[in-house]
Amino acid sequence: MAKKVLVLAESRDGALRNVSFEAIAAAKEISGGGEVFAVLCGDSVQSLAAELIHYGADRVLTAEHEKLANYTPDGYFQTLKQIIDDESPEAIVFGHTSLGKDLSPRLAARLESGLISDVTGLEQAGENTVFTRPVYSGKAFEKKLISDGLVFVTIRPNNIAPLEKDESRSGDVTSVSVDIKDLRTIVKEVVRKASTGVDLAEAKIIVAGGRGVKSEDGFKPLQELADVLGAAVGASRGACDADYCDYSLQIGQTGKVVTPDLYIACGISGAIQHLAGMSNSKVIVAINKDPEASIFSVADYGIVGDLFEVVPLLTEEFKKVLV
Amino acid sequence: MNIYVILKRTFDTEEKISVSNNKISEDSAEFIINPYDEYAIEEAITLKDAHGGTVTVVTVGDEDSEKELRTALAMGADQAVLISNEDLDSQDQFTTSSVLAAYFKDKEYDIILGGNVAIDNGTGQVGPRLAELLDIPHVTTITKIEVNGTTVNIERDVEGDLEKIETSLPLLVTAQQGLNEPRYPSLPGIMKAKKKPLETLELDDLDIDEDDVEAKTKTVEVYLPPKKEAGKILSGETPDQVKELVSLLRNEAKVI
Numbered sequence: 001m002a003k004k005v006l007v008l009a010e011s012r013d014g015a016l017r018n019v020s021f022e023a024i025a026a027a028k029e030i031s032g033g034g035e036v037f038a039v040l041c042g043d044s045v046q047s048l049a050a051e052l053i054h055y056g057a058d059r060v061l062t063a064e065h066e067k068l069a070n071y072t073p074d075g076y077f078q079t080l081k082q083i084i085d086d087e088s089p090e091a092i093v094f095g096h097t098s099l100g101k102d103l104s105p106r107l108a109a110r111l112e113s114g115l116i117s118d119v120t121g122l123e124q125a126g127e128n129t130v131f132t133r134p135v136y137s138g139k140a141f142e143k144k145l146i147s148d149g150l151v152f153v154t155i156r157p158n159n160i161a162p163l164e165k166d167e168s169r170s171g172d173v174t175s176v177s178v179d180i181k182d183l184r185t186i187v188k189e190v191v192r193k194a195s196t197g198v199d200l201a202e203a204k205i206i207v208a209g210g211r212g213v214k215s216e217d218g219f220k221p222l223q224e225l226a227d228v229l230g231a232a233v234g235a236s237r238g239a240c241d242a243d244y245c246d247y248s249l250q251i252g253q254t255g256k257v258v259t260p261d262l263y264i265a266c267g268i269s270g271a272i273q274h275l276a277g278m279s280n281s282k283v284i285v286a287i288n289k290d291p292e293a294s295i296f297s298v299a300d301y302g303i304v305g306d307l308f309e310v311v312p313l314l315t316e317e318f319k320k321v322l323v
Numbered sequence: 324m325n326i327y328v329i330l331k332r333t334f335d336t337e338e339k340i341s342v343s344n345n346k347i348s349e350d351s352a353e354f355i356i357n358p359y360d361e362y363a364i365e366e367a368i369t370l371k372d373a374h375g376g377t378v379t380v381v382t383v384g385d386e387d388s389e390k391e392l393r394t395a396l397a398m399g400a401d402q403a404v405l406i407s408n409e410d411l412d413s414q415d416q417f418t419t420s421s422v423l424a425a426y427f428k429d430k431e432y433d434i435i436l437g438g439n440v441a442i443d444n445g446t447g448q449v450g451p452r453l454a455e456l457l458d459i460p461h462v463t464t465i466t467k468i469e470v471n472g473t474t475v476n477i478e479r480d481v482e483g484d485l486e487k488i489e490t491s492l493p494l495l496v497t498a499q500q501g502l503n504e505p506r507y508p509s510l511p512g513i514m515k516a517k518k519k520p521l522e523t524l525e526l527d528d529l530d531i532d533e534d535d536v537e538a539k540t541k542t543v544e545v546y547l548p549p550k551k552e553a554g555k556i557l558s559g560e561t562p563d564q565v566k567e568l569v570s571l572l573r574n575e576a577k578v579i
């Protein structure tokens with residue numbers, strides 16, 4: 001049965017986030033040949049709309065309002081609720097991002113609907129779409145569906161492939177005027193800590209350091225390796241707590257959940273809370289001087305040794321082969 | 324201040340996990356207070372110390388959850404409520420938040436604290452869902468909170484960035500790691516906890532009809548990931564290991 005599907009697109013630093021394109025691909029599959037429309041909110045987002053169509057959205061609704069400049073649950077809730085009332089979508093897809101996690105449960109509560117969070121895969125089973133999601137810190141998986149009523153899901157970044165970009169695709173972009181009443185939470189200030197550049201959640205290669213890196217300077221060889229590979233640098237909680245790097249680099253249950261093609265863990269022991277954030281990476285390399293470290297239990301390739309010896313050699317070797 | 328904490332008893336995911344009958348096996352599993360809820364309890368006690376009032380811990384769970392509630396009382400909460408889920412055939416986040424909302428309907432609350440996510444099911448839905456059902460604002464993943472009268476200033480973690488929020492009571496917040504360091508229950512605390520009030524409620528006591536809170540989502544399968552082949556631990560002189568690794572990543576794994 002063909003469904004009409006709403007996708008909430010997200011932008012950051014004036015550019016759309018990849019997870020929005022992935023959400024469109026998921027929505028296409030859920031729609032079973034129905035219509036996929038994207039919603040884009042902000043104070044000035046009109047210019048981003050066309051790219052959503054190039055990635056497969058049939059049309060785009062833009063909601064521009066000064067009160068949407070920063071995300072607030074109330075501002076976005078009121079906007080989405082108005083659009084949902086007008087459009088009556090049968091399915092909704094958000095990214096499982098900070099924004100998606102914050103907003104989707106609140107909307108689902110109002111819509112009295114189920115919500116399947118943090119989806120990493122989907123497949124059709126008769127009339128239904130069945131969604132896969134990791135549970136128990138990534139140690140197990142479950143398959144879930146919503147057979148009655150609105151199908152509402154959030155998808156984990158970097159797990160569902162976006163559709164091929166096609167700049168010849170066209171579709172309507174409509175601006176909707178929204179009525180936003182009082183905001184009960186006000187954003188006073190946003191202190192940017194995450195470095196601009198590669199978004200960890202969307203990076204294809206990550207070089208991560210743990211307490212074994214020993215100091216802020218200890219991250220330098222990791223950064224050099226990352227530069228050669230075009231990778232992002234991440235960290236364990238241990239490294240953040242020790243002040244070797246900023247918390248914005250933290251990977252794990254509390255930090256970012258990442259699924260790169262290649263994850264290189266340097267001086268990270270592999271606590272379950274860290275594994276919860278990276279164990280689904282396609283290929284994992286562990287560099288640790290302790291052969292018993294749990295990180296080796298999830299690693300595809302391991303080098304037992306001193307990271308300060310191994311990492312610079314690795315950088316040199318990659319330099320040689322990547323020219 | 325009327326301070327409430329919503330607490331979940333969770334499976335300790337540091338333990339080994341096995342699946343039987345399409346369910347995660349609970350035999351010989353260790354249960355704990357969801358770690359993020361410990362931050363919520365600690366913050367609740369800190370707020371009470373600063374502003375006075377009572378801290379009530381509420382859970383929806385089976386009778387075994389009394390253990391986690393007693394731990395919260397031993398940390399310093401004043402009273403606990405166990406809403407029994409034993410009459411429910413199915414339970415998802417819609418169910419849990421609806422049951423909690425029925426409990427809070429006739430309560431006076433200034434602030435409700437919860438965890439940002441449960442480490443077993445891990446959706447982070449229950450907090451914001453409950454806030455909507457109670458029609459109060461919510462702020463998730465908080466790392467700092469200051470209450471002055473009814474004005475509340477909060478810092479929250481947004482994918483590594485820090486957002487400063489101003490809002491007001493009544494309010495629901497969810498705790499992120501970094502909010503505080505939860506205390507361990509002291510021995511006198513544990514003794515006192517045994518005598519603190521712990522109320523058990525059935526769904527009937529809250530006028531809940533099971534059918535109205537039936538799960539909206541259905542779990543069709545629970546499984547363990549295919550066992551990963553043991554990784555290759557390289558050997559030999561370090562420079563040779565490095566050369567081999569680069570070649571494996573290019574030619575075998577084909578990720579570079």
Ligand SMILES: Cc1cc2nc3c(=O)[nH]c(=O)nc-3n(C[C@H](O)[C@H](O)[C@H](O)COP(=O)(O)OP(=O)(O)OC[C@H]3O[C@@H](n4cnc5c(N)ncnc54)[C@H](O)[C@@H]3O)c2cc1C
Nearest residue numbers: 210211212236237238252253254255267269273274289307
């Ligand atoms: C509620 C909760 C949430 C948490 N969330 C997260 C999270 O999101 N992310 C996270 O990472 N952690 C998280 N943690 C913390 C987690 O439990 C661990 O404490 C943390 O991951 C440890 O960091 P580490 O591996 O860097 O440090 P350690 O465990 O100290 O490991 C350091 C490793 O470096 C190795 N080493 C030392 N020197 C060298 C060298 N020269 N060369 C090579 N190897 C070397 C050592 O052998 C050791 O294995 C959380 C904990 C709790 C309770």
Ligand SMILES: Cc1cc2nc3c(=O)[nH]c(=O)nc-3n(C[C@H](O)[C@H](O)[C@H](O)COP(=O)(O)OP(=O)(O)OC[C@H]3O[C@@H](n4cnc5c(N)ncnc54)[C@H](O)[C@@H]3O)c2cc1C
Nearest residue numbers: 329330331383414415416419437438441444446447448449
């Ligand atoms: C008999 C039984 C059957 C179940 N069947 C299903 C099922 O079919 N589908 C399914 O998805 N789940 C099922 N569950 C799991 C359960 O419904 C969920 O774990 C629960 O709804 C909480 O959701 P969550 O784990 O995603 O918590 P999150 O939303 O991640 O929790 C966030 C925070 O909300 C609060 N919170 C969460 N749960 C509770 C609670 N129970 N009491 C008080 N506060 C809480 C805590 O502060 C927690 O930190 C079942 C559980 C039981 C006992």
